[in-house]
Amino acid sequence: MILFIIIGIVLLIVSFTLKSNVSNPFSKFSNLLRAIGVIVIALGVFSSMFKQIDAGKVGVKSLYGSVETDVLESGLHLINPLLDVTNFDIQTQNYTMSAIHGEGALEGDDAIRVLSNDGLEVVIDLTVLYRVIPNEAPKIFKQIGVNYIDKIVRPVTRTRIRDNAVYYDAIALYSTKRSEFQLRIFKTIETDFKNRGLVLEQLLIRNINLPSSVKTTIESKINAEQDAQKMTFVLQKEKQEAERKRVEAQGIADYQRIISSGLTDKQLQYEQIKAQKEIATSPNTKIIFMGKGNAPVILSDK
Template sequence: MFLISIGIIALIAGFVLSAQQNQSSRYGIIARVAGIVLIGLGIFTTMFKTIDTGQVGVKTLFGKVEDDVLYSGLHVVNPLVEITSFDVKTQNYTMSAVHDEGMKSGDDAIRVLSADGLEVTIDLSVLFKVSASKAPTILRQIGDDYLDKIVRPVSRTAIRDNAVSYEAIALYSTKREEFQNRIFNAINSSFAKRGLVLEQLLVRNITLPESVKKTIESKINAEQDAQKMIFVLQKEKQEAERKRVEAQGIADYQKILSTGLSDKQLQYEAIKAQKEIALSPNSKVIIMGSTKGTPILINGN
């Protein structure tokens, strides 16, 4: 459009100069020729539009949005058409309490009231993309500022509307996944009506009031202490059972010895033991006592 504008100016100037009956008329002819060349060059260059990868183009002619979509690549279009590009890749819109982590500077987390009247702070990331075929509708009904007009308010409203159904501790622990699924369905339904596709919803962090956090920590510590006590009691019980079994074994052994062994059997066992000692190369055997009694083996070493 810049070349066309310069060409028009040069063409007008050429006509003005050509109207004069002097040497300026020659410059007027040159200016008109230059203007025509610039206009032609401008029209030629504006006929070709390149749409980058991951984007689509929407054509607007004299304020009217056309329904056909230009996908990535080179296109020949009407030089008077304006092209508005839309990013159709996955986009991430984050609202976080951490400074400069979200789309807005500063603390941009969502603060909601739970069912028990406590204020809960939620960090949220919305992964979405623009439906390529719906880009003309988005431009016509919303404009190209769909982040602030649709993504942000719809997401924050869905969080607040659903958080009131849960208690703060449930949001933090047992009901977190259920809560995330509910707000996903709510946002997805609203996005679909406006040409946006919700891909994933991430409840990144849920921060409870300090008083609730201390209560949870106390409960966790109490549960851990109870688990430790159960372990200690089980260990003591196992040790007591081990000692009982050991004592029973000793008692059974003593009972066997007192009732099951005769003097002759004891004498026989003693002879066997002394025989093994006698067979040792380091032993010298001296037999003392009566032949009827139990022999005594003395190690000479």
């Protein structure tokens, strides 16, 4: 668009130059060049009156350094051709700071190194999910510029994480207080972002790396706790087994006491008859009863 206007102006200058120089054999083309120049300028001006804003973006209008407060939504707009329109992405964006090469927004080790409450260095990898508030895009453009990632997102995130890490010791950050720490830094960064026209959608702590000596201490502590839990389980099992045996022994003792106090000769004879009947009905046994009295002799062919 601007290029068309520039080309048209050049053609007009050339046409006037040729017209003033009658001896030049190309002077007869001056009127044609003037007409073409006017047409090209008209096309440039007409095309610059239309501005298309892609989906997920808004356009910030400025005229000679003065930024207008309203924005252009996605779609085709008819505007003042002298306006300069700057596009702002309002979709969710992410910024990752990682110690692993190729994962972060910057090349190399870009993890955040903080000092914990106990004076140890902790390395934190995280991802920030954020987006631009559409109506705040003119304010961002005027006060910060289009490079709000390097000016706001990155420095604010790193500073707030360092400021809040000092309230926790290294082991707590690594284990029990990780969720609390993440929520705490989310609230502080969310406030800072909102004051600058950004919405913090989510803050993801991807990894927390501790010094090797601290890792060894934590692993030893975890192993000791697991051994203690295992021993507690074993003791509980042994107590349950001892209780079971005690109940079983008590039941046997009660049974023997009941039997010994209520057992008669007729009952013994009845039990003997039952046992003999079971033996006699066995398909693999032949039984012969001999003798008289309460205890006959039993002969078998087996």
